[in-house]
Amino acid sequence: MEAKDVEDTESNFRWCWFLLVSVIAILVIVAGVLAILEDLKDSKKDSASHHPGPVVKKYADALEIALQFFDGQKSGKLVNNRIGWRGDSGLLDGIEMNLDLSKGMYDAGDLMKFGFPMAFTATMLSWAILEYEENMKTAKQLGHARDSLKWITDFLINAHPSENVLYIQVGDPELDHQCWERPEAIRGIRPLTQVNTSFPGTEVAAETAAAMASASLVFKKIDSSYSNLLLEHAQQLFSFADAYRGSYSVSIPQVQNYYNSTGYEDELLWAAAWLYHASKDLSYLKYVTELNGQQFANWGNPTWFSWDDKHAGTHVLLSRLNIFGAKGMSSEENLDLQMYRKTSEAIMCELLPDSPTATSSRTKVLLSMQVVWYGSQNGTACNMLWLLHF
Ligand SMILES: *[C@@H]1O[C@H](CO)[C@@H](O)[C@H](O)[C@H]1NC(C)=O
Ligand SMILES: *[C@@H]1O[C@H](CO)[C@@H](O)[C@H](O)[C@H]1NC(C)=O
Numbered sequence: 001m002e003a004k005d006v007e008d009t010e011s012n013f014r015w016c017w018f019l020l021v022s023v024i025a026i027l028v029i030v031a032g033v034l035a036i037l038e039d040l041k042d043s044k045k046d047s048a049s050h051h052p053g054p055v056v057k058k059y060a061d062a063l064e065i066a067l068q069f070f071d072g073q074k075s076g077k078l079v080n081n082r083i084g085w086r087g088d089s090g091l092l093d094g095i096e097m098n099l100d101l102s103k104g105m106y107d108a109g110d111l112m113k114f115g116f117p118m119a120f121t122a123t124m125l126s127w128a129i130l131e132y133e134e135n136m137k138t139a140k141q142l143g144h145a146r147d148s149l150k151w152i153t154d155f156l157i158n159a160h161p162s163e164n165v166l167y168i169q170v171g172d173p174e175l176d177h178q179c180w181e182r183p184e185a186i187r188g189i190r191p192l193t194q195v196n197t198s199f200p201g202t203e204v205a206a207e208t209a210a211a212m213a214s215a216s217l218v219f220k221k222i223d224s225s226y227s228n229l230l231l232e233h234a235q236q237l238f239s240f241a242d243a244y245r246g247s248y249s250v251s252i253p254q255v256q257n258y259y260n261s262t263g264y265e266d267e268l269l270w271a272a273a274w275l276y277h278a279s280k281d282l283s284y285l286k287y288v289t290e291l292n293g294q295q296f297a298n299w300g301n302p303t304w305f306s307w308d309d310k311h312a313g314t315h316v317l318l319s320r321l322n323i324f325g326a327k328g329m330s331s332e333e334n335l336d337l338q339m340y341r342k343t344s345e346a347i348m349c350e351l352l353p354d355s356p357t358a359t360s361s362r363t364k365v366l367l368s369m370q371v372v373w374y375g376s377q378n379g380t381a382c383n384m385l386w387l388l389h390f
């Protein structure tokens with residue numbers, strides 16, 4: 001293939017995954033709009049009630065349609081399928097290792113299951129549900145959102161069959177990308193790729209831990225045994241990620257052509273932050289502050305939020321602890337949390353148009369009109385942070 005072709009193919013496929021992340025961002029934005037509308041209504045009513053009011057139909061419809069995108073991407077034996085043209089697929093995935101990796105979601109127009117971006121999608125979907133649960137419920141979409149999340153976490157649980165092994169990919173991307181076909185037409189057994197102690201993948205294991213820890217919060221009230229199972233996997237995966245440090249892009253160079261990772265420090269902090277929220281175990285708080293804050297957090301340097309770089313998400317997630325306080329925190333930990341909050345504020349100041357530090361690429365980033373695949377993804381992910389911060 002010509003270099004140009006390779007580039008085109010890659011950007012096409014990479015471009016596609018952001019659809020999933022964009023969908024989450026859209027539903028967050030819609031849920032955010034619903035929340036704002038309700039707040040306005042509440043303030044007019046002069047009452048202290050926080051129950052969401054009647055839903056604005058067009059926004060509720062947008063939320064419903066956005067969530068249906070996940071149904072279109074599902075692999076496995078479909079349950080309550082709402083998409084007429086989709087059927088069962090990928091039923092043999094994992095079979096050669098005696099694993100059921102049939103669920104999960106396809107990357108895009110291709111039929112690959114790429115663990116790294118899939119886990120990030122689950123983390124973001126969890127976050128969206130945790131923040132906007134009431135609004136999704138009012139719009140009758142909470143069940144669909146949870147189902148889609150569970151479709152991914154069921155896969156991730158099965159992809160982690162022992163403490164230090166995580167399957168991070170199903171399918172051969174080279175072969176897959178040679179032929180554009182329906183998932184229902186997949187034939188034969190597809191190759192699996194794992195990370196382990198000799199070939200570590202810190203970012204992918206830590207992102208999977210973040211996905212499971214955040215999802216354990218989503219399922220806490222409705223299915224406590226599933227929630228505990230997720231937390232257990234998350235804790236094991238985090239220990240694996242931290243004890244065997246190494247980028248999966250180095251261990252398995254073939255992944256560089258698809259979802260190349262530029263580092264794992266951000267995923268370690270991001271996962272530990274979610275694990276702290278999910279378990280309230282103070283060792284995770286110490287991990288993100290005293291133990292690794294200085295070295296990994298890149299304090300004072302605002303960055304964009306993407307499937308590859310979770311610094312910004314971590315800053316926003318941890319700045320809330322600084323605002324609302326956590327029990328049993330030492331003063332050092334508190335000082336370090338302030339650094340997360342300050343960096344989070346710096347990120348917001350880059351996004352605000354009239355701030356002295358406003359970024360010149362704000363329109364590009366926020367309105368995400370670029371054709372470059374990074375464009376909308378960074379924009380939508382940043383939109384979410386922005387909504388959450390204020
Ligand atoms: C560990 O992972 C590497 C990379 O995926 C793989 O080649 C190797 O076979 C795995 N080790 C074991 C014991 O399965
Ligand atoms: C993947 O990322 C690494 C680290 O940033 C970089 O050195 C490498 O060239 C990248 N690989 C590709 C194929 O872009």
Ligand SMILES: *[C@@H]1O[C@H](CO)[C@@H](O)[C@H](O)[C@H]1NC(C)=O
Nearest residue numbers: 304306308309365374375378
């Ligand atoms: C989007 O994020 C990627 C990865 O973090 C970064 O390399 C790229 O420069 C960002 N794009 C824009 C427009 O900010």
